[in-house]
Amino acid sequence: xxxxxxxxxxxxxxxxxxxxxxxxxxxxxxxxxxxxxxxxxxxxxxxxxxxxxxxxxxxxxxxxxxxxxxxxxxxxxxxxxxxxxxxxxxxxxxxxxxxxxxxxxxxxxxxxxxxxxxxxxx
Amino acid sequence: xxxxxxxxxxxxxxxxxxxxxxxxxxxxxxxxxxxxxxxxxxxxxxxxxxxxxxxxxxxxxxxxxxxxxxxxxxxxxxxxxxxxxxxxxxxxxxxxxxxxxxxxxxxxxxxxxxxxxxxxxxxxxxxxxxxxxxxxxxxxxxxxxxxxxxxxxxxxxxxxxxxxxxxxxxxxxxxxxxxxxxxxxxxxxxxxxxxxxxxxxxxxxxxxxxxxxxxxxxxxxxxxxxxxxxxxxxxxxxxxxxxxxxxxxxxxxxxxxxxxxxxxxxxxxxxxxxxxxxxxxxxxxxxxxxxxxxxxxxxxxxxxxxxxxxxxxxxxxxxxxxxxxxxxxxxxxxxxxx
Ligand code: SF4
Ligand code: SF4
Numbered sequence: 503x504x505x506x507x508x509x510x511x512x513x514x515x516x517x518x519x520x521x522x523x524x525x526x527x528x529x530x531x532x533x534x535x536x537x538x539x540x541x542x543x544x545x546x547x548x549x550x551x552x553x554x555x556x557x558x559x560x561x562x563x564x565x566x567x568x569x570x571x572x573x574x575x576x577x578x579x580x581x582x583x584x585x586x587x588x589x590x591x592x593x594x595x596x597x598x599x600x601x602x603x604x605x606x607x608x609x610x611x612x613x614x615x616x617x618x619x620x621x622x623x624x
Numbered sequence: 625x626x627x628x629x630x631x632x633x634x635x636x637x638x639x640x641x642x643x644x645x646x647x648x649x650x651x652x653x654x655x656x657x658x659x660x661x662x663x664x665x666x667x668x669x670x671x672x673x674x675x676x677x678x679x680x681x682x683x684x685x686x687x688x689x690x691x692x693x694x695x696x697x698x699x700x701x702x703x704x705x706x707x708x709x710x711x712x713x714x715x716x717x718x719x720x721x722x723x724x725x726x727x728x729x730x731x732x733x734x735x736x737x738x739x740x741x742x743x744x745x746x747x748x749x750x751x752x753x754x755x756x757x758x759x760x761x762x763x764x765x766x767x768x769x770x771x772x773x774x775x776x777x778x779x780x781x782x783x784x785x786x787x788x789x790x791x792x793x794x795x796x797x798x799x800x801x802x803x804x805x806x807x808x809x810x811x812x813x814x815x816x817x818x819x820x821x822x823x824x825x826x827x828x829x830x831x832x833x834x835x836x837x838x839x840x841x842x843x844x845x846x847x848x849x850x851x852x853x854x855x856x857x858x859x860x861x862x863x864x865x866x867x868x869x870x871x872x873x874x875x876x877x878x879x880x881x882x883x884x885x886x887x888x889x890x891x892x893x894x895x896x897x898x899x900x901x902x903x904x905x906x907x908x909x910x911x912x913x914x915x916x917x918x919x920x921x922x923x924x925x926x927x928x929x930x931x932x933x934x935x936x937x938x939x940x941x942x943x944x945x946x947x948x949x950x951x952x953x954x955x956x957x958x959x960x961x962x
Contacts, residue, residue: 526900529673545675547888548901559901565677568888586673 504588506530508581521579522549522558531563531583536575543582544569627818627860628747631726638698639944649880649909651697652937653728655895657886658683658716662706664732666766670896671705683887685712689719691885694905701728701752701882703895708735714742721748728752730792734771736778745786750860752820753779755791757799758807765796776814783815790860792820797841801848808857818860821846822932823869825896838928843871850962861932863956864949865939869930870962873939877918877926881937883908893917895933897925 505528510521525532526549534542544560544567551573558576561567627635635652642650659682662672672679692700700720707713708731720727726748733753743749756765759772782789791811795804811819823842846869859866867873879894889901890908894917902908918926918934926934943953956962 529675531675531677545678547678550900561678561681563677565681583675586675587670 504585505581506583506585506588510578510580512578518573518576518578519551519556522546522551522573522576525549525579525581526558528581528585529587530581530585533580533582534558534560534571535577535580536571537577538575542569542571545583546579630747634698634724634726635940636944639940643944649878649914651695651883651905652881652940653699653701653933654692654695654697655701655703655882655884655933656688656691657703657705657884658688658707658710658713659887660705661709662704662732663709663734664706664766664768664771671703678887681887682710685715685719688716688885689723691890691905692720692723692725695883695885697883699726699728701730703730706732706735708739713739717743717749721746724748726750728790730754731778732766732771733775733778736775737781740781740785740787743787745788747788750788750790750817751779751782752790752792753816755793755807755811756796757793758803758810761799761803761807765794779814779816789816790818790820791816792822794822794824795842795845796824799845799849801845804849805854808854812856812858816858818858820859820861820932821866821869823930825929825931839930842869842930846870853960853962855960862936862939862943862953863962864942864953865932865936866962867956868935868939872962875935875938875942876920877929877934878938878941879917879934880909880912880914881941882933896929896931 505524508524510516510524512518512521525546528546531543531545534544534546536542542560542562544562546558546560547568548559550557556573557570558573559568559570562569639650639652657671659679660672660674661679661682662669665672702713702716704710707729710716713729717727717729728750730752731754733751736751736753753775754766755772755775756762762772762775763769779789779791793807808819823846846866850866850870864873864875868875877894882895883905884891884895885905889903890905891898892900892902892908892912893914897917902911915921917923919929942949944950
């Protein structure tokens with residue numbers, strides 16, 4: 503499940519605070535749309551929702567920063583960048599290894615496939 | 625225990641000073657991440673998934689040294705990313721040695737042989753090589769064939785030149801205790817100074833959480849693996865932490881024991897969780913709601929966590945908190961029985 507491509511509308515059901523939290527957890531660039539219509543693309547690495555003046559911090563697309571943006575200046579945040587945490591899982595790697603072993607075993611005529619058991623039979 | 629006496633003395637006197645000053649929370653090991661770039665992409669690693677502009681960035685040596693001074697911990701661990709890809713790693717290590725910090729440079733060792741000429745052997749510098757088991761298990765854990773052999777080559781070259789070398793192993797679900805015992809033998813045959821073990825953790829941002837160990841399985845695995853330890857096995861970590869992993873001791877997490885600094889600032893609350901960043905070490909210590917973390921807090925992110933960076937500092941602190949703790953550590957260390 504990835505938020506890549508999400509363009510949230512801030513309304514009674516979706517608060518800015520929640521959207522900032524999602525953006526903070528997101529492992530990709532986002533586009534911060536400001537209330538003045540300007541947009542900043544970058545990686546949000548920090549947020550302080552409970553500070554006297556709530557703010558987020560980001561490095562922009564060039565890696566410059568950190569830039570601090572107060573919540574009150576934000577209209578919404580678009581999840582525009584690639585989610586770098588999506589895919590590439592441990593499971594996919596293990597499955598690929600199993601497949602390779604099965605193919606090798608089939609090619610050599612062996613009838614047993616899968617990971618060799620350890621000395622304890624595990 | 626395989627830690628040199630001078631290091632033990634430095635750590636012991638540092639902790640006793642903290643106790644005398646009645647500091648409730650103090651750092652033990654600074655986790656200094658100069659950058660997140662890596663030449664591997666291990667599944668389950670929550671450290672490398674960032675957009676390109678972040679992976680290209682790194683801290684300056686001056687920023688690293690300022691963090692080291694601010695924190696004051698006697699040990700500096702340099703994880704990553706892959707620190708041997710950090711362009712100023714030689715300068716950083718030289719400076720840290722000058723400051724008499726004990727450095728654990730945590731590397732996957734792919735570049736170790738090639739970069740050894742940048743360093744001078746010192747009691748302050750240890751290459752802590754990422755080794756998640758024997759060849760098959762390790763290559764599987766790092767998602768690339770051939771890495772185990774490259775790491776072994778790196779270890780041999782470093783040992784040959786007189787460097788301190790340890791291994792650090794994260795144990796994942798499905799690890800075989802007997803295979804791990806073989807792994808310990810193989811590492812000791814290579815001549816490493818000691819081994820460090822930790823169970824894996826289910827990072828909330830890791831791509832796959834299924835394969836990490838939960839507490840009971842962790843206790844079972846470590847008990848089977850470490851029962852009747854061979855005398856030749858040397859562990860470069862607190863024996864009480866190993867007993868905790870075996871389920872023989874109950875500890876609470878001390879996340880401030882291993883504070884983490886990187887390009888985002890001082891990470892709250894620990895090396896694993898990224899709940900935000902403080903601008904200074906003092907702000908991290910004073911402004912983090914520590915009561916929200918650890919098993920007792922009820923925080924579900926901490927419920928199954930038993931990792932080294934949360935609990936080893938607890939074990940070390942326990943050693944110096946009472947005569948009983950000290951006696952237990954000495955007795956386990958001398959008898960070799962965990
Ligand atoms: S070598 Fe370490 S930092 Fe690099 S991908 Fe693997 S676990 Fe992550
Ligand atoms: S128990 Fe400690 S080390 Fe583990 S996740 Fe929680 S705060 Fe971090």
